[in-house]
Amino acid sequence: MSLKYVTPVAMFKKYLPKDYVELVDFGPFGKTQDEAGPGNMGQFKELMEEHPMCSGCWMAYYIRLIFASLPCPEETVTLGTAGCGRLAISQAAVPFIYGNYGDQNAMASGLSRAFRLRFPDKHKDVITIAGDGGTMDIGFSMTMHSWIRGERFTTIMLDNEVYGNTGGQESGMSPKGAVLKMAPGGKQFDKMPATALAKAAGCVYIVKMSPTNIKKAAKIIRRAIFVAREVGPTFIHAYTSCNIEYSIPTEEVFADARAQEKDRFQFEEYMTDAAKEVIDRIEAEEKAAHRAKKGVVAEEVN
Amino acid sequence: MYYVAKVNADMCAEYKCNTCTLYCPEANTLMFDKVGNTSWVDEDRCKGCALCVYVCTDMLSRNCITMEMVHGKE
Numbered sequence: 001m002s003l004k005y006v007t008p009v010a011m012f013k014k015y016l017p018k019d020y021v022e023l024v025d026f027g028p029f030g031k032t033q034d035e036a037g038p039g040n041m042g043q044f045k046e047l048m049e050e051h052p053m054c055s056g057c058w059m060a061y062y063i064r065l066i067f068a069s070l071p072c073p074e075e076t077v078t079l080g081t082a083g084c085g086r087l088a089i090s091q092a093a094v095p096f097i098y099g100n101y102g103d104q105n106a107m108a109s110g111l112s113r114a115f116r117l118r119f120p121d122k123h124k125d126v127i128t129i130a131g132d133g134g135t136m137d138i139g140f141s142m143t144m145h146s147w148i149r150g151e152r153f154t155t156i157m158l159d160n161e162v163y164g165n166t167g168g169q170e171s172g173m174s175p176k177g178a179v180l181k182m183a184p185g186g187k188q189f190d191k192m193p194a195t196a197l198a199k200a201a202g203c204v205y206i207v208k209m210s211p212t213n214i215k216k217a218a219k220i221i222r223r224a225i226f227v228a229r230e231v232g233p234t235f236i237h238a239y240t241s242c243n244i245e246y247s248i249p250t251e252e253v254f255a256d257a258r259a260q261e262k263d264r265f266q267f268e269e270y271m272t273d274a275a276k277e278v279i280d281r282i283e284a285e286e287k288a289a290h291r292a293k294k295g296v297v298a299e300e301v302n
Numbered sequence: 303m304y305y306v307a308k309v310n311a312d313m314c315a316e317y318k319c320n321t322c323t324l325y326c327p328e329a330n331t332l333m334f335d336k337v338g339n340t341s342w343v344d345e346d347r348c349k350g351c352a353l354c355v356y357v358c359t360d361m362l363s364r365n366c367i368t369m370e371m372v373h374g375k376e
């Protein structure tokens with residue numbers, strides 16, 4: 001898409017669905033994060049729409065945050081695969097590509113290359129968002145090969161430590177001992193070391209986290225996207241609990257995510273020197289723009 | 303018959319807050335009204351998870367949100 005593409009001709013507006021017009025008028029297209037970003041969610045029309053994910057699902061929450069954090073939603077394409085997350089990702093006002101199970105990183109490799117050829121003058125952000133089963137089990141070879149080849153796009157793994165969508169089977173990312181379907185006596189193997197694999201395969205920016213601090217989680221999503229534009233593959237491994245299969249009462253889902261910060265999802269951030277350069281440069285630019293805008297507002301007030 | 307979140311607007315307006323709206327798993331559901339300085343719930347979209355109650359009551363000790371039963375129209 002592009003900004004021009006999403007903006008309707010004024011005289012057609014009254015014939016368009018209300019949700020769409022609201023999105024154009026009050027959505028984040030063409031706006032800065034200060035105007036319509038994670039910090040003021042609830043005050044603009046968000047890209048994510050109503051979806052059938054369970055009540056209180058932390059994965060749904062993190063997907064909401066991903067869409068609110070996008071640096072340029074009108075120039076973004078997401079790719080995913082079977083699993084709970086796609087139920088919401090596919091309902092957002094950002095093009096979504098859905099292929100065979102686990103092939104999201106293979107498709108994204110081709111797509112991001114094609115975008116670079118077709119649009120050499122601008123950044124088209126490509127992001128794969130898939131579950132732990134889709135990323136580390138069934139899609140494992142395609143995930144690894146995209147990283148080993150240095151494909152420049154962002155991979156986000158929504159790790160609920162189970163196959164949520166198919167009723168709770170053990171995954172490679174389930175912790176050892178977890179009692180799940182197909183693991184009635186408790187899982188016998190360790191949780192796969194996803195971030196270590198990413199590092200060995202050549203990802204240039206890697207984060208493991210439990211998204212409980214909205215500012216920090218949003219900053220990391222943006223960092224991963226900015227670095228993928230210029231340097232190489234980036235990977236976010238996020239804890240996004242499944243309250244159904246792990247029997248977490250919905251009102252305790254946030255508390256569980258905070259507890260995981262001290263357990264299996266202690267914060268890790270890795271970046272290469274080249275990735276750091278990009279992050280430092282872009283964050284300095286953002287700060288300067290923010291300060292300049294504040295200055296203008298102060299002048300107007302005076 | 304199901305639960306939805308209800309915000310006590312008078313209590314909420316005492317604080318310049320907007321925290322619960324940042325943690326609802328549903329988009330365009332728990333909104334914040336900047337003029338009235340209060341959050342409010344689009345009941346048709348609320349899934350009744352009470353995560354917002356955890357934020358307002360357990361984390362912030364402000365107790366402005368309650369879960370209430372709504373009854374479908376006959």
Ligand SMILES: Cc1ncc(C[n+]2csc(CCOP(=O)(O)OP(=O)(O)O)c2C)c(N)n1
Nearest residue numbers: 082083084101131132133134162163164165
């Ligand atoms: C080739 C193929 N095998 C199996 C399935 C069935 N299937 C659908 S979702 C899923 C696993 C989902 O687990 P995960 O990727 O962790 O996503 P979650 O639902 O937990 O978010 C499976 C095995 C499928 N759709 N395609």
Ligand code: SF4
Nearest residue numbers: 054057084164242243
């Ligand atoms: S099954 Fe689990 S991960 Fe899937 S939508 Fe429900 S709570 Fe979320």
Ligand code: SF4
Nearest residue numbers: 314319320322358366
């Ligand atoms: S957390 Fe409580 S006080 Fe804060 S905006 Fe929400 S309802 Fe109001």
Ligand code: SF4
Nearest residue numbers: 326348349351352354
């Ligand atoms: S109960 Fe859940 S869905 Fe409803 S407003 Fe609160 S956080 Fe959002």
Ligand SMILES: [Mg+2]
Nearest residue numbers: 131132162164
């Ligand atoms: Mg899963």
